[in-house]
Amino acid sequence: MDNTAYRYYDVRRVRGEATHIDIDNTRIELAGSVFYDTALIRVLGEFGWGVLSLDGEMVGDIATREKLPLELIQKALHAAKLTNERIEISETASGMRAIPAMKEDPRASSLEEKAETLLDIEKHAKKDEIVSTRLGYIEKTEQISFASSHGDEYEYELVRSGFSVMAVSRRGSLSQMGYNREHTISGIQLRTKHHLAAEAADRAVKLLDAKPAKGGKMKAILDPELAGVFAHEAVGHAAEGDLVKEGSSVLENYIGKKIGPKELTVIDDPTLEQFGFCPVDDEGTKTECTEIISHGVMHAYLHSKETLAADIGYGIAGHSRGMPGDVPIVRMSNTFIAPGECSYDELIESCRDGILLIGSRGGQVDPGRGIFQFNAEYGYLIENGEVGQMVRDVSLSGEILTTLHAITHIGDDLTFSAGFCGKSGQSVPVSDGSPHILLSDAIVGGSDV
Amino acid sequence: MAGSFDFDYHAAAEVVEAILKKAAPLVDEAEVYLGISESLSADLKRDKISIGSNSSGSAVSIRVIKDGKIGVSSTDSTMFWEKCLSAAISSAHLSDTQPWGGLPSGTHEKEGNLSFDSSLTPDSALLGDLIDRMRSGAESEPGAVITGGGASFSSRYSVLANTNGLYNTNKSTTASIMLEAIADQSTGYESDSQYQLSALDPERVGETAAWFCVHGQNGEEVKTGSYDIVLAPEAFSSLLEATLIPALSGRSVHMNRSVFVGKMNEMVAPEQLSLYDHGMDTRSIFRCPWDGEGTSISHLPLIEKGKLVSYYYDLKSAYLFGEKTTGNAVRYGANSLSSGLHNVVFEGPTMDVMDEKCIYARDVVGAHTANPMTGDFSVELSSPFFAEGGALQRPIKTAMLSGNVFDMLHALVGCSKESRIFPRMIIPSVRCAGMSVIGRG
Incomplete structure (x- = not known):
């Protein structure tokens, strides 16, 4: 084969084992493991990418192999013949960051011990008016090996573990739900999580007395979890270089423009020891922090090798991630609003009359239209500068650009929450963070209008 | 190639x-x-x-x-x-x-x-x-x-x-x-x-x-208020998947995680509405005669003329709760075997849903954030239009729809004559009266 037929190739093999435990109303419903070994080869042909997804064993030991088997490169090149867009890529910085040491290796305890601990935790959710409880545990160990024709080679192992608890309350025909979760790369310490079950149950019971929220335009304080989702959904996705390149982002051509108050800085930092930590990205680029919005000004997009070369606006590569066996695409990692100077009490006082939104049931964005929507788990009315009646089923939607300008106060209490982000059918671990923030003129959803 | x-x-x-x-x-x-x-x-x-x-x-x-x-x-x-x-x-x-x-x-x-x-x-x-x-x-x-x-x-x-x-x-x-x-x-x-x-x-x-995309440009703002809404099959199916369908799971009901606990044989929707699972419906895109465990699948009425008549079970949940499997083991990818529906069919009284003035929504943003326990939702509308006389008239810039899926069934006044056939659903457009819309106008 003529080696000049490809301009670049890389191969990523992921071997992994995921362990799940599902406790449903004091029954161990499931306690099992999933094993996987998958590889993805990308080859840049005359025009675009040729991609081959296959069993990991077929690429062998990447670390000891000088080159990929030509047969596999040819297969990927064959797929590249479908393409008609000339893709260029940038050479990017190499290097892998050290994997943070775990505080406690969750693999050290047996499946039986974890199941027993979960059953013990579940007891803390059993309260009056709680009619159903469910707990889940996941522990995933992955060995990732990577090599590219640029000479980059990496191998590392990362363990992610997490826990969730749900409690359902009922009074007559009314049901409500309380939920808590925690995911980490530091090794989850299950035996210290009993309080999360108690909190979920307490909240489910309190929500039975909460009023449905009244929808409309109002001042809203977002707690760190929900404000983190806002940073992720409203800012992070629209700053992804691939969406900008495709013309699917409302933030296209916004580099250097003022898009929020000068107190607002939004960052994506894959180097942080949070759930979205990446020691190196999935196309072999060294990971670095990117300030997406710096002091109210759109500063940078998140890039891959391809979007960096496309010259669509400032930013750095190192933000490319893929699920095992899937093509890496531009993704966030740990996305957060940098802390400001307001205390929580000052925020409540500044709001005077509005709503405090707490927790997240997830969100979604249409980055091309610039519209986002997300749901809080619950909230409280704020009346005369005091936190008042609890409300349920409250959500927030809005236009990205309008809402960024509507941020009037940023708190000083930055907190991260871990979760998963879906894009193009791929789900990757991320964390979102923020202090409390105050929005003027927020569009709050509630069934009572 | x-x-x-x-x-x-x-x-x-x-x-x-x-x-x-x-x-x-x-x-x-x-x-x-x-x-x-x-x-x-x-x-x-x-x-x-x-x-x-x-x-x-x-x-x-x-x-x-x-x-x-x-x-x-x-x-x-x-x-x-x-x-x-x-x-x-x-x-x-x-x-x-x-x-x-x-x-x-x-x-x-x-x-x-x-x-x-x-x-x-x-x-x-x-x-x-x-x-x-x-x-x-x-x-x-x-x-x-x-x-x-x-x-x-x-x-x-x-x-x-x-x-x-x-x-x-x-x-x-x-x-x-x-x-x-x-x-x-x-x-x-x-x-x-x-x-x-x-x-x-x-x-x-x-x-x-x-x-x-072309006809959705230059949309106007809508005022907050109560409107008749027409949800296209994409929008309606998203809300059903997030709320009604999980609520019909036998496991959810027996584990007290469904609004349908204790509602068997009760009217849960108007008399004209029916919802069933029919994996072998000849209109269905992907058919297989058996479920994920090998049980033959059949026509399964879940809500019949407004009455709740069945929950759905796989073998594991059926044996656990003393019921019979309804042939509803599904494999979403090989790693996950659970109970689910093969091909949801929704039927109701047909009408020209856009004859009278209404707000039309092609899809919704954020259906998955609905409360699965209660059916409450607040979603942003995708491609919303003012519609009348059977046609989309003027685009709307942004609008949020709030409500409760189970209440919405009672507000449903009609379904389009044509249904859209999705890989796991056959769903019409639906017209619902008096829905809460939060606008920026």
């Missing part, structure tokens, strides 16, 4: 046989699902193909039952089958005992193959042609800029077998296309997925994506 999708059926059979042979003396019953698949796809970025992908994969899922304890494990590599079997047996040791009445039995090999098109091949020229035709459809609306999309062909072969003699095989094919377009800040998308290549309509996909 042509040829055909070709699998090593013999090797697959050998792995299945080896697993069952090794498992049989160790457990009371064992079940193996083995799937192998291949696909070829092309991804559009803007209006050019930037990625060509060729993928092959396999999956093995093993379930064992020993003394009423169920163990599971799965892998994406047939090489790990022994490790996987060992993990499934360990898993059974740890799980709690439950009543168990046995896996389905069989006496001879059965073939499904109802959604298989032998003429679908990994032909790159055909993929390119589909993309050209989508682009051509999009050109019918000047001003639409394609931002992404793609086309893919895939084929899958699966074996479902157990130690009770069940041995079912199924071949299936899927041809999918999708296009996204934008005009200023107005977006549009459309997709189509069929098992037969000839059933795809790429020009319509291109035209629809382009129509919504």
Whole structure:
């Protein structure tokens, strides 16, 4: 084969084992493991990418192999013949960051011990008016090996573990739900999580007395979890270089423009020891922090090798991630609003009359239209500068650009929450963070209008 | 790139046989699902193909039952089958005992193959042609800029077998296309997925994506208030999937996580509405005569003329709660076996849903954030329009819809005569009266 037929190739093999435990109303419903070994080869042909997804064993030991088997490169090149867009890529910085040491290796305890601990935790959710409880545990160990024709080679192992608890309350025909979760790369310490079950149950019971929220335009304080989702959904996705390149982002051509108050800085930092930590990205680029919005000004997009070369606006590569066996695409990692100077009490006082939104049931964005929507788990009315009646089923939607300008106060209490982000059918671990923030003129959803 | 999708059926059979042979003396019953698949796809970025992908994969899922304890494990590599079997047996040791009445039995090999098109091949020229035709459809609306999309062909072969003699095989094919377009800040998308290549309509996909983005420009704001809403099948199905469908799960009901607890044989919707699961409906895109455990599937009324008449169960949940399986074990990928619906069909009184003044929404943003326990939701509308006289009249810039899905069924005044056929649903457009809309006007 003529080696000049490809301009670049890389191969990523992921071997992994995921362990799940599902406790449903004091029954161990499931306690099992999933094993996987998958590889993805990308080859840049005359025009675009040729991609081959296959069993990991077929690429062998990447670390000891000088080159990929030509047969596999040819297969990927064959797929590249479908393409008609000339893709260029940038050479990017190499290097892998050290994997943070775990505080406690969750693999050290047996499946039986974890199941027993979960059953013990579940007891803390059993309260009056709680009619159903469910707990889940996941522990995933992955060995990732990577090599590219640029000479980059990496191998590392990362363990992610997490826990969730749900409690359902009922009074007559009314049901409500309380939920808590925690995911980490530091090794989850299950035996210290009993309080999360108690909190979920307490909240489910309190929500039975909460009023449905009244929808409309109002001042809203977002707690760190929900404000983190806002940073992720409203800012992070629209700053992804691939969406900008495709013309699917409302933030296209916004580099250097003022898009929020000068107190607002939004960052994506894959180097942080949070759930979205990446020691190196999935196309072999060294990971670095990117300030997406710096002091109210759109500063940078998140890039891959391809979007960096496309010259669509400032930013750095190192933000490319893929699920095992899937093509890496531009993704966030740990996305957060940098802390400001307001205390929580000052925020409540500044709001005077509005709503405090707490927790997240997830969100979604249409980055091309610039519209986002997300749901809080619950909230409280704020009346005369005091936190008042609890409300349920409250959500927030809005236009990205309008809402960024509507941020009037940023708190000083930055907190991260871990979760998963879906894009193009791929789900990757991320964390979102923020202090409390105050929005003027927020569009709050509630069934009572 | 042509040829055909070709699998090593013999090797697959050998792995299945080896697993069952090794498992049989160790457990009371064992079940193996083995799937192998291949696909070829092309991804559009803007209006050019930037990625060509060729993928092959396999999956093995093993379930064992020993003394009423169920163990599971799965892998994406047939090489790990022994490790996987060992993990499934360990898993059974740890799980709690439950009543168990046995896996389905069989006496001879059965073939499904109802959604298989032998003429679908990994032909790159055909993929390119589909993309050209989508682009051509999009050109019918000047001003639409394609931002992404793609086309893919895939084929899958699966074996479902157990130690009770069940041995079912199924071949299936899927041809999918999708296009996204934008005009200023107005977006549009459309997709189509069929098992037969000839059933795809790429020009319509291109035209629809382009129509919504071009005609959605310069939308006006709507005032907060109460409106009659028409939800297109895309929008209505998203809300049903997030709320009503999980609430009909037997497990959810028995575990007190459903609004339908204690509601069997009660009216839960107006008398004209029915919802059933019909995986063998001839209109359904993907059909298989059995569920994920090998139980034959049948027409299952869930809500009949407004009355709740059944929940859905797989074997595990049916045995646990003293019920009979309704043939509703589903495998979303080989790693997950759970109870679910095969092909949801929603029926109600038909009418011209857009004759009278209303707000139309093609889809909703954030349906998954609805409260599954109560059915309460607040979603942003996608491609909203003011509609009247049977047509979309003026685009709306932004609007949020809030309500409760179960209450919304009672506010439903009619369904369109035509239903949209999705891969797992057949759903009409619905008109609901007096819904809460939060606007910025």
